[in-house]
Each structure stands twice: as C-alpha cells, then as structure tokens.
Amino acid sequence: xxxxxxxxxxxxxxxxxxxxxxxxxxxxxxxxxxxxxxxxxxxxxxxxxxxxxxxxxxxxxxxxxxxxxxxxxxxxxxxxxxxxxxxxxxxxxxxxxxxxxxxxxxxxxxxxxxxxxxxxxxxxxxxxxxxxxxxxxxxxxxxxxxxxxxxxxxxxxxxxxxxxxxxxxxxxxxxxxxxxxxxxxxxxxxxxxxxxxxxxxxxxxxxxxxxxxxxxxxxxxxxxxxxxxxxxxxxxxxxxxxxxxxxxxxxxxxxxxxxxxxxxxxx
Amino acid sequence: xxxxxxxxxxxxxxxxxxxxxxxxxxxxxxxxxxxxxxxxxxxxxxxxxxxxxxxxxxxxxxxxxxxxxxxxxxxxxxxxxxxxxxxxxxxxxxxxxxxxxxxxxxxxxxxxxxxxxxxxxxxxxxxxxxxxxxxxxxxxxxxxxxxxxxxxxxxxxxxxxxxxxxxxxxxxxxxxxxxxxxxxxxxxxxxxxxxxxxxxxxxxxxxxxxxxxxxxxxxxxxxxxxxxxxxxxxxxxxxxxxxxxxxxxxxxxxxxxxxxxxxxxxxxxxxxxxxxxxxxxxxxxxxxxxxxxxxxxxxxxxxxxxxxxxxxxxxxxxxxxxxxxxxxxxxxxxxxxxxxxxxxxxxxxxxxxxxxxxxxxxxxxxxxxxxxxxxxxxxxxxxxxxxxxxxxxxxxxxxxxxxxxx
Numbered sequence: 001x002x003x004x005x006x007x008x009x010x011x012x013x014x015x016x017x018x019x020x021x022x023x024x025x026x027x028x029x030x031x032x033x034x035x036x037x038x039x040x041x042x043x044x045x046x047x048x049x050x051x052x053x054x055x056x057x058x059x060x061x062x063x064x065x066x067x068x069x070x071x072x073x074x075x076x077x078x079x080x081x082x083x084x085x086x087x088x089x090x091x092x093x094x095x096x097x098x099x100x101x102x103x104x105x106x107x108x109x110x111x112x113x114x115x116x117x118x119x120x121x122x123x124x125x126x127x128x129x130x131x132x133x134x135x136x137x138x139x140x141x142x143x144x145x146x147x148x149x150x151x152x153x154x155x156x157x158x159x160x161x162x163x164x165x166x167x168x169x170x171x172x173x174x175x176x177x178x179x180x181x182x183x184x185x186x187x188x189x190x191x192x193x194x195x196x197x198x199x200x201x202x203x204x205x206x207x208x209x210x211x212x213x214x215x216x217x218x219x220x221x222x223x224x225x226x227x228x229x230x231x232x233x234x235x236x237x238x239x240x241x242x243x244x245x246x247x248x249x250x251x252x253x254x255x256x257x258x259x260x261x262x263x264x265x266x267x
Numbered sequence: 268x269x270x271x272x273x274x275x276x277x278x279x280x281x282x283x284x285x286x287x288x289x290x291x292x293x294x295x296x297x298x299x300x301x302x303x304x305x306x307x308x309x310x311x312x313x314x315x316x317x318x319x320x321x322x323x324x325x326x327x328x329x330x331x332x333x334x335x336x337x338x339x340x341x342x343x344x345x346x347x348x349x350x351x352x353x354x355x356x357x358x359x360x361x362x363x364x365x366x367x368x369x370x371x372x373x374x375x376x377x378x379x380x381x382x383x384x385x386x387x388x389x390x391x392x393x394x395x396x397x398x399x400x401x402x403x404x405x406x407x408x409x410x411x412x413x414x415x416x417x418x419x420x421x422x423x424x425x426x427x428x429x430x431x432x433x434x435x436x437x438x439x440x441x442x443x444x445x446x447x448x449x450x451x452x453x454x455x456x457x458x459x460x461x462x463x464x465x466x467x468x469x470x471x472x473x474x475x476x477x478x479x480x481x482x483x484x485x486x487x488x489x490x491x492x493x494x495x496x497x498x499x500x501x502x503x504x505x506x507x508x509x510x511x512x513x514x515x516x517x518x519x520x521x522x523x524x525x526x527x528x529x530x531x532x533x534x535x536x537x538x539x540x541x542x543x544x545x546x547x548x549x550x551x552x553x554x555x556x557x558x559x560x561x562x563x564x565x566x567x568x569x570x571x572x573x574x575x576x577x578x579x580x581x582x583x584x585x586x587x588x589x590x591x592x593x594x595x596x597x598x599x600x601x602x603x604x605x606x607x608x609x610x611x612x613x614x615x616x617x618x619x620x621x622x623x624x625x626x627x628x629x630x631x632x633x634x635x636x637x638x639x640x641x642x643x644x645x646x647x648x649x650x651x652x653x654x655x656x657x658x659x660x661x662x663x664x665x666x667x668x669x670x671x672x673x
Contacts, residue, residue, distance in 0.1 A: 055441060055572040056558060058450045059296035059457065065440050077570025103294055103557040105571030130294045130557065134284065155298040157460070162300065177298060 003096040003124040004149050004172040007046055008207045008228065017265050018229030019044055019220070020209055021236055021258060022100065024051035024067035025084055026076025028240055032247055036254070037088045041095050043255045044262030047209075049127065049231065052081045052101030059129045063234040066241060078105035078114075085121040098125035098151060098172075106139070115142035125149040125172045133162075133169040140169055153177050156196060160203050167204035175231060176200060178223075179212045190222050197226055216257070217264035224265040232261065278524040280594060285474020285561070287594035293473040295560045299453070302460045307475045309380050314482055319375065326371045327486060330404070331361045333368075335487075337494035337651070343621040350504065350644035352637055354624070354654045355491050355519065364627065364656030365487060365515045366397035370466055372483035374401035377464035384408040384463045388452040390417055390445035390511075391581035391629070392424025393656060394468030399433035409433040412451040414444040417581055424660055442575045445585050449559055469512025470589030473560030477589050484518025491651050492522055499649055505530040505640065508653035509632040510603065511547065511583035513592045515655035520601060530602065533592060534636045536578035537605035547576040549588050550596050550603040563590040579608035579664065580628035582656075610635040615658065615665070627656035628664065 001009070011018055021040050025033050037048055053071035057064060078101070085097055099118065106114045106128065118126060126143060128136075133152060140150045149172025154163060156178065166174055178193050193210060200208055210223045211231030223230045236254050243250040285291045293303055313319040327333040336356045344352045357365035370387075377385060385402045388411070389395030395411040402409035411428055415437040418425055428435050441447040449472075456465045470477045470484075488506075495503050506523060508516035510533040523529045538546035546552065549564040556565040558573060566574040566586040578584045595601035606614070611628060614635030619625050626634060630653070637652045644650070658665075666672065 053572075056446060056450050058453045058559070059298065061454070062440070069441070072572065075570075077568075077572055079570060104565070104567060104573070107556045107562070108554070108567055108569065108571035129296050130560070132293060132295065132297065132300060135292055135294060153297040155296075155300070157301040158297055159301070162297075 002147050002149055002172065003094070004047065007096050008173065011046065017224040017227065018046040018209065019258065019262055019265055020047045020049060020229050020231045021045050022049040022051060022211070022231060022233030023236055024053055024064060024071055025081040026053055026071030026074055027067040027237065028070045028244070028247055030074050030076055030080065033084050034087050036251055038092060039251065039255055040258055041092060043258040045095070045258060047096045047098060047229070049098045049100045049233070050081065050085065052078050052099055052105060054102040054105065057102065061234065063237050063241065067237045078109060082117050082121045085123050089122040096124040098127055099123055100127040101129065103128050103131045111139050111142050115146055115148070118143070118148055119146040123148065125151045127151040127153070127175060129153065133165045136169055144171070151175055154200060156192065160199060163200055163203040167206060170206065173207040173209050173229065174200065174204065176208050176210045176227070177212045178210050193223070194226050217260040220261040221264040221267070230261070230265060276525045280591065281474065281478055285478065287591050288597065289555070290563050290590035290593040291474060291477055291561050293560060294557045294562065295473050296457065298457045299473070302456060303473055305380070309376055310475045310479045313376060313379060314479070319379070323372055323375055326375070327368065331367050331371060332359065333486065334490045334494070335359050337491055337498060339498065340622050343618065344641065346621060347638060347641040349641040349646065350648040350650045351646070352641055353495065353503070353649060353651045355487060355651055357487060357515065357653060357655045358624070358626065358630070358657035362393070362397045362400050363659065364393045364397070365484060365518060366394045366468060367400065368486055368518065369468065369480050369483040369514060370394070370397040370401045373464070373466040373479070374405055374407070377407065377466070378405055380464065382462060382464035384410070384459065385466055386410045386412065386452050386455050386463055387466045387468060388412045388445065388448035389468065390414070390448070390584055391660065392417070392421040392428065393582060393660070395433070395435070396424055396427050396431070398466050398468070399428040399431035402433065403431045410455065411435050412438050412448040412455070414438050414442070414448050416443040417445065417448070420664070421581060421660065423663070446559070446573065453559070469514040470517050470591060471512045471559055471561060471563070471587055477561065477591055480514050481517045481521055481591065484514050485521045487515065487518035487653065488520060488522035491519060495649065495651060502526055502529055503649040503651045504644065505532060505650045507532045507534065507633045507637050507640065507650060509534045509583060509629050509655060510550065510588060510592060511536070511585050511629065512587070513589040515653050517589060517591055519651070519653045520595070524600060531595070531600065532636060532640065533601055533603045534632045535603060535605045536580060536583035536632055537607040538577040538579070540607050541605060545577040546605070547578040547583050547585060548605045549586060550592060551605045555593065558587050561590045563587055563593045564596070579611060579668065580632065582627070582629040583632065604636055606632040606635045612665070612668070614638060624654070625658040626654055627658045628661045630655045
C-alpha cells in the first residue's frame with residue numbers, strides 16, 4: 001500500500017480528516033523549506049503538498065505566483081525540490097509528500113528520469129496541474145510502476161464522465177478545486193461543494209481533498225465535515241508575503257494557523 | 268464543404284485531440300477543460316457550416332479588404348539578381364497586419380456561441396488592436412492583457428486599443444511580456460468561463476486553437492496560390508514567412524503542404540545572434556516541452572523554467588512556437604532558419620527604399636531571409652514572401668535603435 005493510501009486508511013479508521021498544507025518549495029529562500037515541512041507535520045499536517053516553482057504558473061493566483069518568483073530568484077527548480085524532498089524523508093519516514101507543479105519541468109527532465117528521481121526521493125504522489133488524464137498515460141504508467149500516485153484535479157464544472165476518467169487514471173486521492181478561477185481567489189460556497197462532492201463520490205471511491213478558498217480554521221472545519229481532506233495553500237503563503245523581513249515570524253504564523261485548523265477539524 | 272477550406276488534402280493534421288505527431292494536444296488545468304470542449308465543438312461545427320463561411324467571407328472581403336494583393340517586387344528582384352520575389356500584401360489589410368483574418372473569424376464564433384465578453388493577449392499590440400477592432404464592431408466587451416514592458420514600448424497601439432473601447436490590462440508578473448500576458452488571459456478565462464471568449468492571436472495554445480487559427484489564416488495561402496497561378500502561370504518554388512508563434516507562416520504554408528515541390532522557410536528571430544542566447548528561436552535553438560496548453564519547441568533551461576527571449580520585434584518575442592511548426596520541422600517539410608536584429612533592419616530598409624513599402628519589423632525578418640535566398644536561385648524561379656504587416660508601429664523602435672531624432 002502506498003504511503004498515501006495508508007494515511008487515508010489510518011485517518012478513516014480513527015474517524016479523522018486529512019489536513020493538507022501546500023507551500024512553494026524555496027519560498028522565501030531554500031533553507032526555509034525543509035525545517036518548515038517538519039514543523040508543519042508537528043503542527044498536525046497529515047500530508048504535505050510541496051509546490052515546484054515554475055516560471056509560468058498559469059493556474060495560480062497572485063499569491064502563489066509571487067511565491068514561485070521568490071523561489072526562482074534563488075534558482076529553486078525541480079532538481080532542487082527533489083533534493084529537499086530527499087532531505088525531508090531522512091527524518092520523516094511516515095508523512096506522505098506530494099509534488100505539485102506544472103508539466104514542463106517534468107518534460108525537460110524526461111518522464112523516465114523524473115519517475116526514477118521521485119522514487120529515489122521517496123515522494124509519494126505527483127500532481128501536475130496542466131496534465132489532464134487524456135495526456136497522462138505515459139507518465140502515470142512510469143509512476144505506477146514505482147508505486148507513486150498521480151493525483152488529479154477536479155473542478156466545479158467537471159462532468160461525471162471526466163470524474164470516472166480521473167478515477168481510472170488517478171490514485172492516492174483526488175483534489176477538488178472548489179472555485180472556478182485561480183488559487184487564492186474568492187469565497188467558498190459550502191452548499192455547492194456539498195452538491196459536487198455527492199457527484200464525485202457517486203463516481204469514485206478515491207478520497208477527496210478540497211482546496212481553493214480555505215482561509216481559516218472555520219472554513220477548514222466546514223470542508224472537513226464534508227470532504228476527506230482539507231487543502232490550504234494561499235492562506236499559508238500569505239504569511240510569508242506579510243513578513244518579508246522576518247521569515248521566522250512567517251513560520252510562527254503558519255504553524256499557528258495550521259494548529260488552529262487541526263483543532264477545528266478534529267473537534 | 269467548399270474547396271475554400273481544403274482540409275481534404277492529403278496532409279490531415281492534427282488528429283481529433285489536436286496532436287501533430289508528438290506535438291500539440293490539450294495540456295491545461297481541469298478548470299479549463301469544459302471551456303476547451305465547448306470551443307472545440309463550436310469550431311468543428313461552424314468551420315464547415317456554409318452560412319458561417321459565407322458571413323466570414325463577406326467580412327474578409329468588405330471589412331478586412333481581401334483578397335490582399337500578390338505583388339511582384341520587380342525592382343527588388345532585379346537588384347537581388349536571382350529569383351523573382353512576390354510579396355503577399357497582408358500589410359494592406361484593415362488594421363495593418365494578418366492578425367485581423369483570425370480575429371474576424373473567432374469573433375464570429377464568439378457571437379454564435381453567445382459570448383458577450385472577449386479577452387485577448389498581445390505582445391506588439393497588433394493582435395490586441397485587431398481584437399479590439401472586431402469587438403467594437405460587434406459591440407462586445409473587450410479586455411486585452413499586455414505585458415507591462417510591452418505597454419511601455421508599444422504606447423501607440425495601447426492608445427489605439429483604448430480608442431476602440433478595449434480595456435488594456437498591464438501584466439506585472441514574470442518577465443512582463445507576451446508569455447505573461449498569455450498566462451494572465453488564461454487566468455481570466457478560467458475565472459469568467461461562462462460569458463467569455465478567449466481570442467488567441469497565434470497558432471499556439473491548447474487544441475483547437477492551433478488548428479482553428481490556422482484555418483482562419485489559411486486564406487493567405489489559398490489566395491497566394493491562386494494569384495501566383497494567375498500571374499506567373501505556375502506555383503512558386505519557395506515560401507518565406509517570419510515565425511514567432513507562427514500564424515502568418517502557417518497561414519501561407521498550409522495550403523501548399525501537399526505541393527512538395529514548393530520549399531518552405533520559416534524565419535525565427537535570432538535577436539543578438541543564436542550564440543549569445545539572446546534570441547527568440549525555439550525551433551532553431553530550443554527543445555520540446557509543454558507551455559500554454561501544447562507540446563512544442565520551447566526556450567527552457569535545464570529545470571524546465573522558461574527562458575526570457577529577445578527580439579527587436581515584439582511580435583516575435585515569444586519562447587514557444589505553434590505545434591504544427593514543430594511537426595513540420597521534425598518531418599523536414601519546412602525549413603526553419605533565423606535572422607538577427609541587424610539583418611532584419613537591413614531587410615526593413617531594403618524594401619522601404621527599393622519598393623516604397625515600409626514593412627513591420629516582424630515581416631522584415633522574412634524579407635532579410637529572402638535577400639539571402641533569392642540570389643541562390645535562378646531568375647525564372649519564384650519566391651512568395653509574406654509581408655505580414657506594415658511598419659508604422661515600429662517607427663519609434665527604429666528611430667531609437669538608429670539614434671535618429673526628428
């Protein structure tokens with residue numbers, strides 16, 4: 001069983017929901033990332049999505065775009081992110097780690113080399129924003145041979161037919177993007193999410209994480225009540241942006257927010 | 268279907284999912300998939316619909332001013348001392364470039380799909396102007412995304428778009444140029460999918476854009492073929508066109524792909540020279556990757572990050588290229604060459620002085636290559652060079668470059 005499947009099974013057995021923070025690797029500087037990953041686990045993160053900086057993050061809003069730009073200023077690209085993942089794994093053998101990013105870095109590395117590299121780094125899942133299931137066959141096969149999950153996004157306007165396709169091709173979990181638009185945008189409509197989750201669950205038994213619009217403990221709780229996992233990204237990265245000269249303060253605020261979410265979710 | 272949209276030729280790329288061999292495809296976030304599907308259905312339905320085609324043809328004739336002339340540049344040909352050079356005069360279209368062929372077509376599609384809001388990206392501003400123009404004519408809301416760097420260097424076109432009623436949004440992210448404008452337009456589209464039509468200006472983006480923009484631009488090649496037969500009694504020996512994203516080139520090339528005796532030359536921007544790394548020539552010096560929804564040749568570093576490009580011509584300043592060009596390169600059907608900023612300026616001056624036609628800097632790359640190619644050919648041979656746009660917009664750039672003040 002993959003680390004992700006094991007984690008969701010364990011959570012289910014104890015009646016809990018996954019707290020899944022997203023941060024961009026290398027933001028605001030490369031040395032910040034691995035210690036932050038460990039601290040987030042200590043604060044209650046069940047799974048971590050680690051963003052691979054990309055020069056052209058088409059599906060991201062301004063907060064995550066700027067995180068990518070800060071990381072790229074330190075030349076943090078896919079190869080560096082893989083080495084961070086490897087370092088994290090040295091002292092944490094249990095927390096699933098998912099790389100989230102865009103396809104071009106993987107294309108340039110080559111699918112085979114990429115699959116080998118993520119296996120070597122003991123990364124558990126890969127979420128490639130601009131790789132829909134129709135184009136994902138080669139990549140998924142290489143990852144699956146190495147027991148690495150390919151995670152797909154679902155959108156509010158995704159049809160039942162496409163959900164079934166994600167179910168066939170994807171594994172680990174599905175990530176439901178609960179808003180139309182880019183990351184960090186707008187407000188959450190719980191009733192909409194609930195309706196959509198019904199459609200999703202009718203077409204797949206994969207766990208569903210919900211993200212986009214999770215800003216605080218309250219929204220995290222609302223989502224946790226209806227989904228299998230809560231993804232929080234822009235709200236965390238905003239803390240880095242709000243403290244440009246004091247990364248330690250940013251980290252304290254990130255950890256405090258995650259802890260408050262953990263408490264709310266488990267309550 | 269009439270022979271006007273000759274997709275019945277032997278060459279039948281792309282496949283139903285937009286693949287040109289390994290290139291093209293649909294590489295977008297899930298949030299965009301429904302919009303892409305809706306657009307593809309509309310495009311497939313209307314591109315063969317006689318009523319749609321009739322309306323498009325009428326617009327191209329009465330509003331754009333087509334057919335554009337095929338002009339035998341006799342004096343310049345004589346001077347070059349080789350092949351006879353014919354210029355396809357896309358510079359004489361309404362708004363001054365080939366871009367309008369495509370915006371007229373996509374705007375008609377938008378209208379049929381019931382979309383009330385048009386968005387576009389633009390580099391030099393030609394596509395933005397052509398989009399704002401058709402939006403004004405159809406009374407549609409129009410938002411144009413333009414890199415902040417380009418807004419500063421193309422002030423005249425920004426003003427034209429504003430006059431036409433478009434909102435121009437300067438894009439401050441990334442390198443603040445065309446690729447970032449495209450990113451921002453995609454973000455807008457994801458957010459406003461219900462009422463918004465995204466008019467992409469080149470043969471890039473996810474399927475169906477590369478095929479759709481090609482089909483709208485192929486009027487260039489269809490006319491050129493007929494005009495060449497009328498004027499010279501035979502087909503040309505070579506076609507030359509500049510390639511940024513590659514829409515004017517594919518428009519000229521496409522109807523000739525099955526005519527294997529016709530050589531094709533796509534001219535990329537070598538900027539300061541390929542060896543300096545400061546260029547915009549992904550086909551000549553890049554590698555395959557995925558950007559903006561399709562697989563194609565790109566300028567990317569070893570981490571897959573997109574490299575900043577350079578060209579004196581803002582319209583060629585793009586790190587990718589249409590996937591069909593990638594395919595034509597790999598199959599050897601078309602040749603891709605490059606021309607530096609300095610050489611392009613020579614082409615610019617040559618045509619201006621020899622023929623009294625002031626070309627756009629983009630088209631000047633094609634002219635500069637024509638100057639190299641023509642002397643290597645016989646006098647009874649024919650080159651058709653696509654004069655994709657007029658040079659008025661570039662006066663400021665050229666004056667600055669050459670240290671001229673009035």
